[in-house]
Amino acid sequence: MLTIHLGFLEVGWLDLLDVLLVALLIYQIYNIVRGSVASRVFVGYLLVYLFYLLVKAFGLNLLTTILEYFISVGALALIIIFQQEIRRFLLLIGKSTNVANSRLFRRWLSRTTGQPEAVTSTLRPIIDACKSLSTEFSGGLIAIGKNDDLTKFAQSGERINADISKLLLLSIFSQYSPLHDGAVLISDGRIIAARCILPVSDDDELPPALGFRHRAALGMSEATDAAVIAVSEESGRLTLAVNGELHIGLTLAELSERLMRYLQEPGQITQ
Numbered sequence: 076m077l078t079i080h081l082g083f084l085e086v087g088w089l090d091l092l093d094v095l096l097v098a099l100l101i102y103q104i105y106n107i108v109r110g111s112v113a114s115r116v117f118v119g120y121l122l123v124y125l126f127y128l129l130v131k132a133f134g135l136n137l138l139t140t141i142l143e144y145f146i147s148v149g150a151l152a153l154i155i156i157f158q159q160e161i162r163r164f165l166l167l168i169g170k171s172t173n174v175a176n177s178r179l180f181r182r183w184l185s186r187t188t189g190q191p192e193a194v195t196s197t198l199r200p201i202i203d204a205c206k207s208l209s210t211e212f213s214g215g216l217i218a219i220g221k222n223d224d225l226t227k228f229a230q231s232g233e234r235i236n237a238d239i240s241k242l243l244l245l246s247i248f249s250q251y252s253p254l255h256d257g258a259v260l261i262s263d264g265r266i267i268a269a270r271c272i273l274p275v276s277d278d279d280e281l282p283p284a285l286g287f288r289h290r291a292a293l294g295m296s297e298a299t300d301a302a303v304i305a306v307s308e309e310s311g312r313l314t315l316a317v318n319g320e321l322h323i324g325l326t327l328a329e330l331s332e333r334l335m336r337y338l339q340e341p342g343q344i345t346q
C-alpha cells in the first residue's frame with residue numbers, strides 16, 4: 076500500500092482520503108452556516124474540539140474527561156441549534172446527486188411536485204397580483220408551498236381555503252384590509268391562509284435596507300421548501316426567496332420563469 080513518511084508519521088492514501096473528506100465536510104458546513112449566528116457557534120464548537128484533541132494528546136486526563144462530557148452534550152445541543160442548517164445541508168446533498176436530476180426520478184417525483192399545467196394556472200393570478208402590488212407600491216408576502224406542509228404556519232393567521240384569484244390577493248393586501256399584515260399562504264393550488272407569521276431569518280449578511288418582510292421571506296425559505304415572493308411596499312421591487320436564498324429585484328418575467336422552474340422541478344433554480 077502507498078504510504079508517505081512525514082517524520083514520525085506514516086500517511087497512507089486512505090488517511091489522505093479521510094482528511095480530504097473531513098475538510099470537504101467542514102467546508103460545506105461552513106458554507107451553509109456562513110453569515111448566520113450559527114456560524115459563530117460552529118467556529119466555537121470547532122475550537123473547543125481542537126482544544127480537546129490537544130489536551131488529549133498531552134495526556135491531561137481530568138480535563139480530557141470534562142471536555143468529553145461537554146462535547147457529547149454539545150453534539151445534542153448542536154443538532155437543536157443547527158436544525159435549519161442541517162435541513163439545508165441534507166437538501167443540498169439531495170439536490171446535488173445525479174439521482175435527483177435523473178429523468179426517471181423526476182418522472183416519479185412529478186407525482187409529488189406540480190404538473191406544468193397546474194403550476195401555470197396556480198401562478199398566473201399570483202404573478203398578475205404581484206404586478207399590480209408592485210406598480211401600486213402595496214406590500215405583499217406570498218409563500219407558495221411545494222412539498223412541505225404549511226399547516227403549522229397557517230395556524231398563525233386566518234384560515235381561508237379559497238381559489239387563487241388576482242382580485243382576492245389584491246383585496247387581502249389592500250391597506251384597508253384587516254388581513255393585509257403578514258403573509259398569504261398558498262398550497263395545493265389554493266389560498267389556505269392570510270395574515271400569517273413566518274419565521275424570520277437571522278442571516279446577518281442581508282443588506283440593511285431589507286426589513287422584516289424580506290427577512291421573513293428568507294426565513295420561510297430556510298425553514299421549508301416553499302417559494303416566497305416579497306413585494307416591497309417602499310420600492311415596488313420583486314424578490315423571490317427559495318432554498319434559503321434571496322433573488323432581489325426580479326422583473327415580472329424573471330419571477331414567473333424562476334417560480335415555474337422551481338415549482339415544477341426538484342432541482343435547484345439557477346442564478
Ligand SMILES: Nc1ncnc2c1ncn2[C@@H]1O[C@H](COP(=O)(O)OP(=O)(O)OP(=O)(O)O)[C@@H](O)[C@H]1O
Binds near residue numbers: 257272287288290307
Ligand atoms: N415575520 C413576519 N411574517 C409575516 N409577515 C411579516 C413578518 N415580518 C414582517 N412582515 C410583514 O412585512 C411588513 C413590513 O415590514 P418591513 O417594512 O420591516 O419590511 P421590508 O422588508 O422593509 O419591506 P418593504 O420594502 O415593503 O418596507 C409588515 O407590516 C408585515 O406585514
